[in-house]
Amino acid sequence: MPPRLCSLCNDARAILKRPKTGQQICKECFFWVFETEVHSTITEAQLFKPGDRVAIGASGGKDSTVLAHVMKTLNDRYQYGLELFLLSIDEGITGYRDDSLETVKRNQQQYGMPLKILSYDELYGWTMDAIVSQIGKKNNCTFCGVFRRQALDRGAASLHVDHIVTGHNADDIAETVLMNIMRGDIARLGRCTLICTQGEDTIRRSKPFKYAYEKEIVMYAYFKKLDYFSTECIYSPDAYRGHARAFLKDLEAARPSVIIDIIHSGETFEVKEEVKATQKAQQTCKRCGYMSSNELCKACTLLEGLERGMATAAITERARKKLDAEGPALESIRTIPFFQQSPEAHSTDAPKPPT
Amino acid sequence: MSCGNPTAAEGETLMPRRKKYDKTKYCLRCKETLGNIVIRHAVYCKDCFFPLITHKFRRALEPSVNSKPDVSRRTALRPDGNLLVGFSGGLGSTVLLDLVHRCYVSMDESTMPADGGKQHPRHEKVWKRVTVCYVEICDAFPGMRDRTSYVRQLAAKHEGIDFLPLRIQDAFDPEWWETVHAPRDAPGLAVNMSSEELRLSSLASSSSSSSSSSSTPLQALHTYFSSLPTATAVPTTIETLIRLLLLHTALRTGSSHLVLGTSLTSLAVSLISGVSQGRGYNLKEEMQEEWVPDAEDTSVYRAPSHQAKDKKVAANGPRKKYVRVVRPLRDVGRKECALWAWWRDADVVGNERWPWSGAKQDIGALTREFITGLEKDYPSTVSAIVRTCTKVEPKGQPAGLCVMCARPVQEGIREWKSRISIRSRNDSQDIPPSTSASLTPCLCYACHTTMTSRSSRPAPALGLMASDRPTVPLPMWVGSGVPLPTRMSEQRMRDAVHEFMLDDVTDT
Known part of the structure; x- marks a missing residue:
């Protein structure tokens, strides 16, 4: 039986079946189609303009390792004119993050990109090891998620970048759409399929892998011989997300297009205007100056709970009331450092932490 | 990107189970009888259960009975x-x-x-x-x-x-x-399901050929x-x-x-x-x-x-x-x-x-x-x-109804699909000329996906006789919904240009 030819070039021998389309294609066509799809995602959404300083959120895992490689490739091939940086957050999880940061440091050498590593310890005065030792494994993902988001924004501001790109892939987004519907999180449901969101201080956040299948990212890393760390976080008890992920895998086995179909669904609806009107307006955190929907931002609330020995204060209403009943926080409570993106532009209007 | 772990089943990782009922074992409605059923933490007795369900049933149906749904429910x-x-x-x-x-x-x-x-x-x-x-x-x-x-x-x-x-x-x-x-x-109508374009043909012509x-x-x-x-x-x-x-x-x-x-x-x-x-x-x-x-x-x-x-x-x-x-x-x-x-x-x-x-x-x-x-x-x-x-709510105005499921269709589905998943190295092949008889433009995203999206697994073995025909007959309503090119009748042509005709020409 003659070897099957690639269904894209009809020339080379097909060596893989594309998870996204089921087409049997050759290695070169796979690289081409993967990179071209990411390129068309970037150009369709007009994510960048020449001269932009872009930080790649790099964890050392498969998504960010491939993202760094693809961003470098596309920037060179299509002359985006971007200045690329690597930005890593060290959560302070012994045996998990320290190994994967080694991958990021190698990427720094390979691609010649400046690297900034910002640690939870430096920013919040707490490592995840210390947080888990106080609160246990339950709910620790709440702390880590909120802290990481703010840390990325603050790290990006310290690098004076315009844009952060993260390695969220199509599977992550599909999973998030399902979870937000099932949890009734209408605010996140409205924005989780957006390719670009506005972060702190006019720094935009984008997901160029929004339509890239996780399996294809792994396939790309495999054929390009990119090394990455695949360790699961040792504190990962987000049972709800775990359920959603297992469900999505079952659905994908039934029909691989389900991931794209869910994202398409998420893109076709929007939150009703009358519901939007009931959502809280965005304001600025009184303590650290970060964007917030309450007087204190989520990170400051979580941090205050940790500092005062009531870590659940930002998680349950009851604990919050108890904390409030004990009186206001001491003035000496830790303030999260606020990095200004552009000292000239923000010297007069940047909110300052209370003294 | 996330750190979820589907296999985690340690006691502390699961949401603690709540009691089946919140406060009392007595019926929430009558407050006299011991309850017989717990509906999402609320207790009801058997006697109160029936009016409760009937009320929910009427509340969901009756506001949409009159042609104007907003008519006061006090009216007939x-x-x-x-x-x-x-x-x-x-x-x-x-x-x-x-x-x-x-x-x-x-x-x-x-x-x-x-x-x-x-x-x-x-x-x-x-x-x-x-x-x-x-x-x-x-x-x-x-x-x-x-x-x-x-x-x-x-x-x-x-x-x-x-x-x-x-x-x-x-x-x-x-x-x-x-x-x-x-x-x-x-x-x-019959359709060829082997391609994304779902080429259409007349059922009469396709059955006569096989x-x-x-x-x-x-x-x-x-x-x-x-x-x-x-x-x-x-x-x-x-x-x-x-x-x-x-x-x-x-x-x-x-x-x-x-x-x-x-x-x-x-x-x-x-x-x-x-x-x-x-x-x-x-x-x-x-x-x-x-x-x-x-x-x-x-x-x-x-x-x-x-x-x-x-x-x-x-x-x-x-x-x-x-x-x-x-x-x-x-x-x-x-x-x-x-x-x-x-x-x-x-x-x-x-x-x-x-x-x-x-x-x-x-x-x-x-x-x-x-x-x-x-x-x-x-x-x-x-x-x-x-x-x-x-x-x-759906984003934007619908571009018509799907001929298969009769539900609103969003605009630009084909372009979206071809951009998200490139299936050809030749750009011009992604979207064929719209003049060809294709079912795809008349379908919603979900119906098109149902008819074309494949799996790495083999097609289902339904125990049915496999057909040797390249084309597949479509449900009756699809035929009436697909706009097929037809020869324009003189009357329709006249209707189309009617307003530009002078009276004496129209009469002839």
Whole structure:
């Protein structure tokens, strides 16, 4: 039986079946189609303009390792004119993050990109090891998620970048759409399929892998011989997300297009205007100056709970009331450092932490 | 990117179980009797349970009975037509049939609201004629039982309700089509399912070129099912066929309303399953929809032989043709439905398991299993899903109705698909010229995906005779919805340029 030819070039021998389309294609066509799809995602959404300083959120895992490689490739091939940086957050999880940061440091050498590593310890005065030792494994993902988001924004501001790109892939987004519907999180449901969101201080956040299948990212890393760390976080008890992920895998086995179909669904609806009107307006955190929907931002609330020995204060209403009943926080409570993106532009209007 | 761990099952990682009831064991309504059922942490006794469910049923149905949905509920209910009850034999539709019969046919006093007195307009009969329609699917697969006669017996227990059985292959039957619509040359269409473009051809020409393997509606159905690319496409297609058969039957019976027995639980399942199949644009329709047939379909034909009652409806004069699909049990969970059926001693036919091997590869079945399991640990899941979906709306204006499922279609689907998944190195091949006869532009995202999206697994083995024909016959309603290039008649040409004609030219 003659070897099957690639269904894209009809020339080379097909060596893989594309998870996204089921087409049997050759290695070169796979690289081409993967990179071209990411390129068309970037150009369709007009994510960048020449001269932009872009930080790649790099964890050392498969998504960010491939993202760094693809961003470098596309920037060179299509002359985006971007200045690329690597930005890593060290959560302070012994045996998990320290190994994967080694991958990021190698990427720094390979691609010649400046690297900034910002640690939870430096920013919040707490490592995840210390947080888990106080609160246990339950709910620790709440702390880590909120802290990481703010840390990325603050790290990006310290690098004076315009844009952060993260390695969220199509599977992550599909999973998030399902979870937000099932949890009734209408605010996140409205924005989780957006390719670009506005972060702190006019720094935009984008997901160029929004339509890239996780399996294809792994396939790309495999054929390009990119090394990455695949360790699961040792504190990962987000049972709800775990359920959603297992469900999505079952659905994908039934029909691989389900991931794209869910994202398409998420893109076709929007939150009703009358519901939007009931959502809280965005304001600025009184303590650290970060964007917030309450007087204190989520990170400051979580941090205050940790500092005062009531870590659940930002998680349950009851604990919050108890904390409030004990009186206001001491003035000496830790303030999260606020990095200004552009000292000239923000010297007069940047909110300052209370003294 | 996330750090979720699906295998984590340590005690501290799970949400702590709450007590089944919050405060007291006594009924929340009457506060006197020990409770018999806990509905999401609230306790009710048996006596209070029935009015509670009846109230939820009426609250979900009655605001949409009058043609203007916002009319005050204190006024009389005057629907524009009759009522059609879609009956599957499952728990939800059994409870629905019982409630419809008690509330609107036998006028059971216990189901009437206490306020307003016995002379209140709501004590009058609302629907002139109530029909139960059952669509039998046993012919779709070998080895399934025909339950029509059993369902007929069940329906007969509900005095005053007509019974109208259909078979799933009616969707491909020109004779059935003619009982609904005026006899006309509905173009029978066939489609080539081997490509994304779904090339169309005339059924007459494609059958003459090969053996007459699809000469009967049942054979057409089998050909259609055995040509579907995935196992999950089969149940999705069955659902669509049943829904459209019911909609057209509603037209046939002069019904302005079609009620379905979708419970809160099954609504949550169908919403998540719909999202998973790319039906996000139609979430609103999944909960409640109003189907207005195309202009051509307004000439609904009522065969003279089809019962005298039809004539009576026709004699009421023409009404605006629409069918409002309502799910009156959308606030009632599956547990409450089960208890209603148990306490009312209602016979539930039940849903028969499909005998084919692809049942585990069914997105709908997987979703049902998942939601049911999730509800045990997170009891508010189903209501959260439904509540969330009521807070979103489709983006932008629809570009028409899908010819397959009759639901609104979003614009730019083909462009989106070809951009997200590149399937060719030649840009010009991605979207072929629009002049070619293709079904794709007339389909919504979900229907197109159902007909074209493939799996790495082999196509389902349905135990049906595989067809050797390259083209597959389409359901009857598709033929009337696809705009095919036709030779323009002189009259139509004249109509098109009428306003530019001078009088003397027009007259000649």
